[in-house]
Amino acid sequence: xxxxxxxxxxxxxxxxxxxxxxxxxFLEGELEACRKSKVxxxxxxxxxxxxxxxxxxxxxxxxxxxxxxxxxxxKIVEGIGPKIEELCNNAGIYTFADLAAxxxxxxxxILDAAGSRFQMHDPTTWPEQxxxxxxxxxxxxxxxxxxxxxxxx
Numbered sequence: 001x002x003x004x005x006x007x008x009x010x011x012x013x014x015x016x017x018x019x020x021x022x023x024x025x026f027l028e029g030e031l032e033a034c035r036k037s038k039v040x041x042x043x044x045x046x047x048x049x050x051x052x053x054x055x056x057x058x059x060x061x062x063x064x065x066x067x068x069x070x071x072x073x074x075k076i077v078e079g080i081g082p083k084i085e086e087l088c089n090n091a092g093i094y095t096f097a098d099l100a101a102x103x104x105x106x107x108x109x110i111l112d113a114a115g116s117r118f119q120m121h122d123p124t125t126w127p128e129q130x131x132x133x134x135x136x137x138x139x140x141x142x143x144x145x146x147x148x149x150x151x152x153x
Contacts, residue, residue, distance in 0.1 A: 015113040019091060072096045077129045078145045079121055087114050099130035 071094045074085040091110050093099050099107075107123035125148065132141040 012113070012115075023092060070095060072133070074099060074130075076133055076141075077126050078148050079123065079126060084111070084118065084121065087111065087118065096130040096134035100127050100134050102127060 071089070074080050074088055074093070074096070075082065077096075077099065080088070087110055088094075088099065088107075093102055093107075104123045104125075104127055107126055111118040111121050111123065125144075129141060129144065132138075132144070
């Protein structure tokens with residue numbers, strides 16, 4: 001019994017470690033891009049072109065600055081409930097934009113890693129639904145969800 005429990009926990013920890021390693025790799029890439037931007041900015045400053053540097057750096061800072069506690073209600077997406085929203089958040093998916101940018105195959109991996117309870121869910125339409133929500137196309141989203149539900153309440 002303990003072996004089975006440790007095996008299940010070990011598999012889950014390996015999956016979580018893999019997700020964290022992916023996040024580290026992504027952040028290291030971002031850091032490298034920032035360093036390259038810094039080198040480029042230094043060269044521009046040496047040439048006395050401060051204005052040429054200020055706008056790109058300001059844009060980079062604005063784009064990369066996290067929005068404090070910005071989370072969308074992912075449960076608006078048909079098929080996502082509180083537990084799946086929590087799984088998405090744990091995987092770094094907090095907003096409709098995040099979910100829209102995540103391939104359905106990646107979402108399926110997250111669900112599969114969470115156990116058999118979540119493996120039955122089909123996230124195929126979630127990125128597209130999220131894109132509609134992100135873009136504020138609520139009527140279009142509602143109509144599509146009604147079609148997905150086939151009239152179920």
